Amino acid sequence: MSRRTLLKYGVALSAGLCGVSQLRSCKRPGRLKAFKPNELDKGLVVARGEDAAALTREAVQALGGMDRLVSRGDRVLVKPNMAWNSAPQYGANTNPQVVAEIVRMCVEAGARTVTVLDNTPSDNPAPAYEASGIAEAAREAGARVPFVRPDGFHMLPIPDAEAVTAWPFYERVVFADLCDVLINVPVAKNHSTSRLTMGLKNVFGMVGGRRGELHPDIHRKIADLNRVVRIDLTVLDAYRVLRRHGPSGGRLEDVDNSREGARRVVASVDRVAVDAYGATLFGMAPGELGFIKASHAAGLGEMDLSRVGVVELTV
Amino acid sequence: MRLSRVRKLVQAATFAAFLVLLVRARSLSGVGVPVEAFPRMSPFSALAAAFASRRITCISGVAVLVALSAVLLGRFFCGWVCPMGTTLDVTDRLLKPWRREGRRVYDGRRAKYYLLALLLLLALLGVQWAGLFDPLSVATRTYGLAVQPWATRGIDETLRVGAALPVVGRAAENVRVGLAGALDAHPPPTYRQHGVILLVFVVVVLLGLLRTRYWCRNLCPLGAMLGLFSLRNLLRRKVSDECTSCGRCPPLCPMGAIPPDRPTHTLAGECILCMNCRDVCPHGAVAFGPRQPAEQSEEVDLSRRAVLAAAATAVVLAPATRVISSAGLGSGRPSLIRPPGALPEVDFLAACIRCGECMRVCPTNGLQPVGFERGLDGLWSPRLVPRIGPCDYRCNACTRVCPTGALRPLDLADKQRRAIGLARVDRSRCIPWVGSQAYAKDGGGAADCNCGVCEEFCPVPTKAIRFNSVHVPGIGEVRRPFIVESLCVGCGTCEHVCPVPGQAAIRVEGRQLLLDQQGSAALGDLFPLSLAGLQRMESPHLYEGSEGLWNYIDGGADPYLTYAFLRAGTCQYGAGGQARVKLDIWQFGNTADAFGVHNLDRAVDAQPLDVGDAAAATADSLWMWQDKYAVWLRAAAGRAALKDGREMAKQVSAMLPPTGARRPxxxxxxxxxxxxxxxxxxxxxxxxxxxxxxxxxxxxxxxxxxxxxxxxxxxxxxxxxxxxxxxxxxxxxxxxxxxxxxxxxxxxxxxxxxxxxxxxxxxxxxxxxxxxxxxxxxxxxxxxxxxxxxxxxxxxxxxxxxxxxx
Missing domain, CATH: 3.40.1000.20 (TM1622-like)
Known part of the structure; x- marks a missing residue:
């Protein structure tokens, strides 16, 4: 083969590859993930006790068990809050034991893959993944813990939006061909802008774009983002509760570790109910929080706890 | 085995170590590996830094070892260890077809000695340019700040194209993620000035078109220094009588240290012990060892005139650099944010050898080389560019890798107490001042002007950014950020996350300051969320300074002003929407004055209580003194009694500094x-x-x-x-x-x-x-x-x- 021919073929082949690659990245986003049909109890479970992993297991068990949600062969995405380069005892990230136990239960229920990820505010997610202890614990429990792909966010329109009409969402969270079950595992914290952050606000870690722009009018925007993501189960970690200087924290004095104020795990398929209960941990009525009211109004769940069956159990 | 082959293996091994330490610097420095080992090895840059900054500690033990190795072994380091030399050996081989050995070019060995003299004299005058010429700094800087980013970015982008392909896409994506992990490139880093830094290196490489190792022969100041050290070394080239002057060895000498017409001779201070001549000699006439016959050594002839010229140049250049630096021009001091642990600016520039190691280990990519914005003086020294990446509050990597101590090693707790800058809010850009409409893409914008992203991300545990709430007609409550200067560490996280497009509405200027942690307990944090079963009903109202005191007491402040009053706060507690208890906490500058106000305020008929440092109570009020705080609890409504007063006081007492303050x-x-x-x-x-x-x-x-x-x-x-x-x-x-x-x-x-x-x-x-x-x-x-x-x-x-x- 002459040099000229080789060059010709080489150029043609790479042009073709680039073209295909270009076309594939331009393709229309696939079908959106729907709620996974499940036989879980529709109420809310609060498990209190000393062992975070046991609390998590018992809370999900009381809803009927993970196998009523996760079927054999499912691809499960677990979304904790691991946004901060901060050790577990500071309560800025979800408790690694809670995340690991969720992963274990999904694996036991026969999930094909369990993926744990978060879109951290930092461009380099490694410090937060490691410092939170979640990456290690989840890997040990059998999950994959990848970083988000910077080009994996897709602009999706938000139906019936009130404050934000379209926003880029992460592919693994919203597309049916990448995810069968979405489990949200937030931590309950004080938050300077939205006052509290729990399950509904944790959706910020499932989206991309310039998230700072979401902060003005944050309450209605939280509800709007939640209109798109189909969260099948929310497990709120209130084992340690960061009561002041959230969401980043950094002082043990600000972390409530007491039996009265913390040491519990809350689970429900109703994400608004979970946050409504979480609000009471901070001495607030659910109606005081704009994002709970807006999410309730958007039909995402019930905020009146008296209309939700609340089961309390001690482990 | 041929020794020249052994040398190549050693070169390959040291170069591999150099690359691994550099490419994986982020993760290796985290586990205590001295990733800065290579730039630390140069006795030249260490000496220059020590001269310029007047700090003997700039000279590390390894640098002394390398200098000693020259005394014993000659320029062994240049031939066997130096990553720059290894690079040039490889590129020289690649450039061989284009090299014209016969061409007459300047090939003056003396130039490097003059450069060495010039740079050391400049250093003595306080201008430290050694880092720009030291081969270890050049190599570290080029491979770390230009080659590694180009390579990782290139690999990443190529595999990204591959990841979108059918069939092989998944494999390509897995390889991409795996490589990014192995190369510490999440995401691939980028550095300003990378093109210029690479260009300098390319020029050095292209000099190989003239002669092999042109840089090492004629320009390298470190080589010159090692050459000077090795004038009496033990390992010298000796040629025995078997030599037939066959002429095989002179062309093989990469340094041109063997004169073609006198192959038994060696130029002093030029041999790098590559062993090519020994291995090629058909008669085994070349050996290395002590006792070289005196006539086989050709000394360098350093002319007195040229040395004087170097000295004169230094004397002229030193003030000249000051003139060209922006500080000298009086254009206002550029407030660059230097990394944590940096020496005072002048000393810092004198000690920094521009190796770029601190920028390599920075996990956020925020540390960037300075261009010409700090004049010639500051070229390629590190600065933090928060818009690219902030200084991670829980990281002290850069302070641990500085080869000359221009950045002092700080443990994490110490680093967190040292400010590297101070944030300031730009009210002409900040959303709570100008409204979010100004930045809304569709011109509509939200009615809500609240933002607060900077405060949310502020990593200081008690938040160095706080809010003033104001009522804006037609909009409602707007929270406007302000900076607590005594707490701001200048990490730039706020500037990094500020959602205002382009230039941030909160920006950090450099300062190096040890923060006083005394002020870290914010008064507002001392008000618990619930008090003996009652819920906090509002955010505490805080009053700061003498003006605040007038607002707080509403007219009766003057007796209190003589006490060292700092601030006071008040807050209501209640249940079922009804206020039951008011809690006031005063903070003073010393314990005696807190005691004074406590005694002044409490009722005459109060009964003593055993809580805090001193306390007394009546039926509806309780006063407590503890440390620098005076606390007042009282029933909120009229003549209602204060229930559980002692329990509440104990709860507040637990939030205050420990008891045991002395009375005046x-x-x-x-x-x-x-x-x-x-x-x-x-x-x-x-x-x-x-x-x-x-x-x-x-x-x-x-x-x-x-x-x-x-x-x-x-x-x-x-x-x-x-x-x-x-x-x-x-x-x-x-x-x-x-x-x-x-x-x-x-x-x-x-x-x-x-x-x-x-x-x-x-x-x-x-x-x-x-x-x-x-x-x-x-x-x-x-x-x-x-x-x-x-x-x-x-x-x-x-x-x-x-x-x-x-």
């Missing part, structure tokens, strides 16, 4: 017997004293105690005593104020008119409503008894106090 020294000088319980007062001004006394039904005529008897530098205590007939009298102690106390006493006597004086020096003065007696015990202590029912009581009281004082 003067208090202990008051006689204890017959002192009415809880009557002791502590103050700094006669006005406070008068008011305090009034609260306790003691009306002091101005005549008795003139207003200026006390002053800011005088402290006073007073307490009530039982005297004859069950009546009460007051005893005052004032001091210490040195000599002026005597003047004040004289003033008081003058006010008293024509007082009587006793034998033991007590001045007595009678008024219609009682007797006054006073004595100046020393320059530092004045004792006075006020409004005593009888002359004898007055004298007895003063005498008792005087006895105790002595």
């Amino acid at each position: 020294a003067l208090v202990s000088r008051l006689p204890a017997s017959q002192q009415a319980p809880l009557s002791a007062l502590y103050f700094h001004s006669a006005r406070a004293m008068t008011l305090a006394a009034q609260n306790r039904d003691l009306y002091l005529a101005e005549k008795a105690i003139p207003d200026d008897i006390l002053g800011a530098s005088v402290s006073g205590v007073m307490a009530q005593y039982e005297v004859s007939g069950g009546k009460k009298a007051w005893l005052v102690l004032a001091g210490p104020d040195g000599a002026s106390l005597a003047a004040r006493f004289a003033e008081m006597r003058r006010n008293w008119g024509q007082p009587e004086e006793t034998a033991d020096g007590i001045t007595i003065f009678a008024e219609s409503d009682g007797f006054f007696a006073a004595q100046l015990v020393s320059d530092a202590l004045l004792i006075a008894a006020l409004r005593c029912p009888s002359r004898a009581d007055a004298l007895a009281l003063v005498r008792r106090a005087t006895r105790q004082a002595r």
Whole structure:
């Protein structure tokens, strides 16, 4: 083969590859993930006790068990809050034991893959993944813990939006061909802008774009983002509760570790109910929080706890 | 085995180590590997940094070892270890087809000695350019800041294209993620100036078109230094009589150290022990060892004139660099944010050898090389560019890798106490000031002007960014950020996350400052969320400084202002929407004044309680003193009783610094017997004293105690005593104020008119409503008894106090 021919073929082949690659990245986003049909109890479970992993297991068990949600062969995405380069005892990230136990239960229920990820505010997610202890614990429990792909966010329109009409969402969270079950595992914290952050606000870690722009009018925007993501189960970690200087924290004095104020795990398929209960941990009525009211109004769940069956159990 | 092959293996191994330390610097430095080993090895840049910054500590042990190795082994380092030399060996081989050995070019060995002299002289004059020429710095900088980013970015982008392909897409994506992990490239880093840095390197490489190792022969100042050290070294090229002058070795010498017409000779200070000549010699005539025949060594001829010229150049260049630097031009000092642990700016620039190691380990990519914005002086020194990446609050990697100590090693706790900058809000850009409409893409914008992203991400545990809430007509409550300067570490996280497009609305200027952690407990944090079962009903209202105090007390502030008042806060607690309890916390600059206000405020009929450093309570109020804080709890509504007061006080006490504060020294000088319980007062001004006394039904005529008897530098205590007939009298102690106390006493006597004086020096003065007696015990202590029912009581009281004082 002459040099000229080789060059010709080489150029043609790479042009073709680039073209295909270009076309594939331009393709229309696939079908959106729907709620996974499940036989879980529709109420809310609060498990209190000393062992975070046991609390998590018992809370999900009381809803009927993970196998009523996760079927054999499912691809499960677990979304904790691991946004901060901060050790577990500071309560800025979800408790690694809670995340690991969720992963274990999904694996036991026969999930094909369990993926744990978060879109951290930092461009380099490694410090937060490691410092939170979640990456290690989840890997040990059998999950994959990848970083988000910077080009994996897709602009999706938000139906019936009130404050934000379209926003880029992460592919693994919203597309049916990448995810069968979405489990949200937030931590309950004080938050300077939205006052509290729990399950509904944790959706910020499932989206991309310039998230700072979401902060003005944050309450209605939280509800709007939640209109798109189909969260099948929310497990709120209130084992340690960061009561002041959230969401980043950094002082043990600000972390409530007491039996009265913390040491519990809350689970429900109703994400608004979970946050409504979480609000009471901070001495607030659910109606005081704009994002709970807006999410309730958007039909995402019930905020009146008296209309939700609340089961309390001690482990 | 041929020694030249061994050398190549050693070169490959050291170069691999160099690359691994550089590419994986982020993760390796985290586990304590000295990733800065290579730039640390150069005795040249170490010496220059030590000269320029006047710090002998810039010279590391390895640098001394390398210098010693030259004394013993000659320029062994250049041939076997130096990553720059290895690079040039490889590129020289690649460039071979284009090299014209015969071409006449400048090939003056002396140039490198002159460069060495120039750079060291410049360093002595305080201008440190060694890092720009030191081969280890050049290699570290180029491979770390240009080659590695280009390579990782290239791999990443290529595999990204591959990841979108059918069939192989998944494999390509897995390879991409795996490689990004292995190369510490999440995401691939980028550095400013990478093109310029690479260009310099390319020029050095292209010099290989003229001669092999052109840089090492003619320009490298480190090579020159090692050459000077090796003038009497032990490992020298010796050629025996078997040499037939066949001419095989001179062309193989990469350094051109063997004159083609005199192959038995060697140029002194040029041989890098590559062993090519030894291995190629068909007669085994070349050996290396001590005792080289003197005639086989050709010394370098350094002309005196050229050395003088180098010195003169240095003397001219040193001030010139100052002129070209922007600081010299008087264009305002550029407030670059230097990395944590940086020496003061001038020393920092003198000690920094521009190797770029700190930028390599920075996990956020925020540390970037300075271009010309700091003049020639600052070229390629590190600065933090928060918009690219902030300084991670929980990272101290850069402080641990500086080869010369231009960044001092700091442990994490220490690093977190050191500010590298100060954030400032730009009110012409900040959303809560200008409204989010200004930045809305569709021109609509939200009605809500609240933003607060900077505060949310502020990593200081007690937040260095806080809010002022203001009511804006038509919009409602808007929270506007402000900076607590005493807490801001200047990490730039706020600038990084600021959602305002382009230039951030909050920006950080450099400063190096040790923060005082005393101020870190924010008063607002001392108000618990629930108090003995009652819920906090609002955010605490805080009042800062003297102006705040006027707002807080609404007019009655002046007696309190003489105490070291810092701030006060108040907050309501209740249940079922009804306020039950008000909690006030005052913070003072010292414990004595907190004690003073505590005593001043509490009711006369209060009963003592065992909580805090001191406490007393009535049915509806509770006062507590602890450390620098005075706490006041009271029933919110009218005459309601205060329930669980002690429990609440204990809860607040737990949030304050530990108990054990000492009372003011003067208090202990008051006689204890017959002192009415809880009557002791502590103050700094006669006005406070008068008011305090009034609260306790003691009306002091101005005549008795003139207003200026006390002053800011005088402290006073007073307490009530039982005297004859069950009546009460007051005893005052004032001091210490040195000599002026005597003047004040004289003033008081003058006010008293024509007082009587006793034998033991007590001045007595009678008024219609009682007797006054006073004595100046020393320059530092004045004792006075006020409004005593009888002359004898007055004298007895003063005498008792005087006895105790002595």
